[in-house]
Amino acid sequence: MDPFDSADSLEEPSRSAATDTEISEPWSRFSAWLECVCVVTFDLELGQAIELIYPYDVRLTEKEKTSICYLSFPDSYSGCLGDTQFSFRLRQSVGRSSSWFGQEDAYNKDAPVALQKEHAHFHGYVYFRQVKDASVKRGYFQKSLVVVSRLPFVNLFHSLVQVIAPEYFEKLEPCLETVCNEIDQWPAPVPGQTLNLPVMGVVMQVRIPSRDETPGGSPVKQPQTENLLPAPTVLPSVHELDLFKCFQSVLIHVQMLWELMLLGEPVVVMAPSPTVSSETVLALVSSITPLRYCGDYRPYFTIHDSEFKEYTTRTQAPPNVILGVTNPFFIKTFQCWPHIIRLGDLKMSGDLPKQVKLKKLAKLKSLDTKTGIYTAYKTFLHKDKALIKRLLKGIQKKRPSEAQSAILRRHLLEQTQSFILPLESYLESLMPPQRSVSPWKTPPQIRPFSQDEFMKNLEQEGPQLTLKGDWTGLYRRFFRSPNFDGWYRLRHREMTQKVERLHLEAICAADLLTWTKDKSEVEIVDLILKLREKLMRARKHQLPVKEELLERLEKSIQTIISSLPEDLQTVLRRQ
Template sequence: MSAAVGGKTGMQTRPSLDLPPLERFTDWVRCICVVTFDLELGQVIETIYPGDVELTPQEKLNICYMAFPDSNSGCTQDTTYHFCTRQSGISLSASQEQYCRQAPTFLQINPNFLYGFVHFRQQKNPLLPRGYYQKSLVVLTVLPLFGLFYHVVDTIAAQFFDNGEVAIETGCHHIDHWKLPEPGEILKLPFMGSVIHCRIPLRSDTPQKQLFMDTSSYQSTSGPPIVLPTIHETNFYESLKSSLTHCQMLWELVLLNEPVVVMAPTPSASSSIVQSLCSIIWPLNYASEVRPFFTIHDSDFMEITSKVNRSGILLGLTNPFFSKTLCDWPHILCVGDANGGQMLNAEKLYKKPWDGKTLDSKPGFYSQYKPYLYTDKSLFKKLVNIGSRPDNVQNAILRRHFLELTQCFMIPLERYLSTLIMPLRKQISLFKALPQTKPFCFDDFLQMLQQSGPTLSGGIKGDIEGLYRKFVNCSNFNSWLKSRLEDVDRELRESHLEMLCNTDLSHDIISTRQQVEVVDLVLKLKDKLKDLDGKSNEKRRKLQNQLNSVMRSVDDELKSLLLSNGALREAFEL
């Protein structure tokens, strides 16, 4: 497979491995690419696996540029990071659709975007014209499972740089034999000489549920177990330890979909910080665009950096060029060295208001934002005053704090929504249309909030009413409300289906209804049967029995009317 991406100044694709498609593989990964540096062509896609995967010229171009750190980022030797790039809208597989129905909203698949997990190697080699060997292995997927795919790309890369393309083929062969990505299941995934033990969260899970996977008695010919306690998280504390004093303000900005730029020295730092910011409002889904590592060569560069219609986005950058191009952005977080600085020096990362015209590249938080909430200083003290603690413990403390803050903020909204939903269940009837939820009314919500008294985690105070007023006009709120109303609609439909299956539809009941109601009931039963088409289950059998019961219960005139409709006649089993 070979395709041109550009001329001498652009990217070009060399022949790919001509290998058969992998059916189960594509439920997990779209493809794996090797990108190398060609002295004449620049970054070049050297290999695409499987060989029949179709990538548009623009997708290839974006992958090529994202696969290498910016020239000014100073990366040497090996570095691992991830990016997010636009892709031509694809249809999800049946297992991916099932994944979306079961996974939490913040782990949903967006078919318009691809995640790229990169392992980049740069080594000095005096035999090469530029004096450096540069090559990247890129795993592309629609699944936002960061813990898993960082392990996958690093494991394949370690063997690829020693043994060549056979390592890619082996890795893909193993992935092709994995179980489907099913939330809630303990997955044991054989991979490159070991077995990965992990679990994708369920939508119904308790947030931050501790998962224990006992591997003490584990025996397998596939290799020793590797336990991934979390399959989807980045290390929140390690990413943000230089910005701890600003975390609460950053939480507000992310909650309200404010556009935030992160300027970091490396793509590894950039992508980890941006992804941690995205997750700071979990279990609420961040509903705006996320670009963990972004370059001037991205096809969306003009659209994203334009001053016109600038909307919420989390944007990660490494090239100092952006300090001039984006100096007018309202919120810019600049971090220093590659590890984000020492946590004990975090207070030195000052907030620096500026005029929107000049911006230096010194570490700091550049913003004129006035937070709605007063800063909770107890969190920072809790993290710095206990002495040395493992990063994973600090990470758990930080995540728990913002999880509780987000949950406390959302509880009043959930309570108000429940007042709109509760009456609907009592209104479900066989002979009426499904009841519709009343629209969200902020004034009614505000009245309920004032009666109950707004409180947030840890007794945090401030203009809480103002924060809600701003929140209900942003994308995160609209996404939450849409998702919750979809949940309600699904629950109502399931309740209605149970009623259709189990209500007595004998002659005594049917004879008391008007003809139009009976016809409407038959249409409902037919539609439900159509929804269950192809599924041999108990509900389908019950619905068919109910249809036949209705037919036996009606008089000859109505029976003739029903049978005169060809579509209805096919639904009856006489």
């Protein structure tokens, strides 16, 4: 009998939460929110160039700096005069690591998957100003202030740059240093808590949702313990965009766009400005919440991007990526892509927004400027005409955009949840029964996912949704998508952790000392080493077990060691 022997089936070791000493390191609080703040300017000789990075010692590679430069200015075709805000997403250089991994993993453990810090990408939140200025040789003042972060908090960080960029453009560098020092005093981002974030005389109040909350539910109100002066500016969400504003010209195609996102199809969004481009791409990605979009996505993409050649090669099928672009050059470059959304400035037909039409890909000519969704895709599910009718009626009745967005977001959420529910139910059936978890045996295995078995179950149960269509066809296509792969990997890891936790609980409830009575010293030492390994793995993988359970296991180990001869005790306690 070989108790507690279990292979470590968790593929990715996670790091433990940061210690107090780590938190006290310079800029550690700042790093919890931001990687850095950059100022990008237009140099007559160099073109776009980074004028300033703060903190000064932040480690960006030359490739990352170059990418930030190009992504921080609207394309010359956009003709953006005045102030413009948009966002981008940038692949970090291979081999570099985050400066704040300890707290990052503590945060990610409690955050919803769509709001977790990214290990391989940066998000850039841009405030660009272009105004006539006779004192400048080029005739224009052109500068961008960019906040770079691993957090996808588009709403919070756009609000932040709205506060600091205009002030910086007037007062320049000392002002930025003050701002960064203020951010370095912010509390850490903790899911489930209401946080007050002061900057430049403004207090932004935010609440980051936690993983345990029901998506779309009302946020839990938290009592305020401080009397803040000035009164805080309450942001309704750290990440949610005005979904209705983003989709109002494509409302009649929302069902098709949801399916394209669910299946991780390659999509190009051609827009008149980086603002429309980035907001549309982020709205598309968020349309399958609470599922995580597992393909790549670039809210704003330029011909200077280091992945340009990778994404525009004609020798292979387009990758699973959503690209937001503004340069007309891309019309020709992406003619071989299967789905192209070409947006223009919003036009009205009476009191309703003019809806973009579906067009055949063959009609996308190299300099065609007509709006349209160019695709041959046929939806698996039928349109929800009642939803479209309700939203169009809301426009006529002048229903506020926030209310329209709430209706649209609720519909998409319910549709995604209805799609996931049969998958979740089937996963539950793959879990070993709790009675099979024994302290004297290795943890039982989770049964493998069988698509055929799932499809048989689906025919009997099916999604609980009134929407008609080919649900089985949609699931079969979904199984080939990166979103299924990402969802299954995450859920399988969570299930494995659950089995590990149940096994740990069974061990703690067992009478280990009695088990050792008739065992040899070799067997007892083997048991101690395996218990220690189990304890170490539990802490290293941050299993969802109570600390007192781990302390009880620690005591059991010490009790067993105490039952051994003194010389052996000494050896084991040294380890």
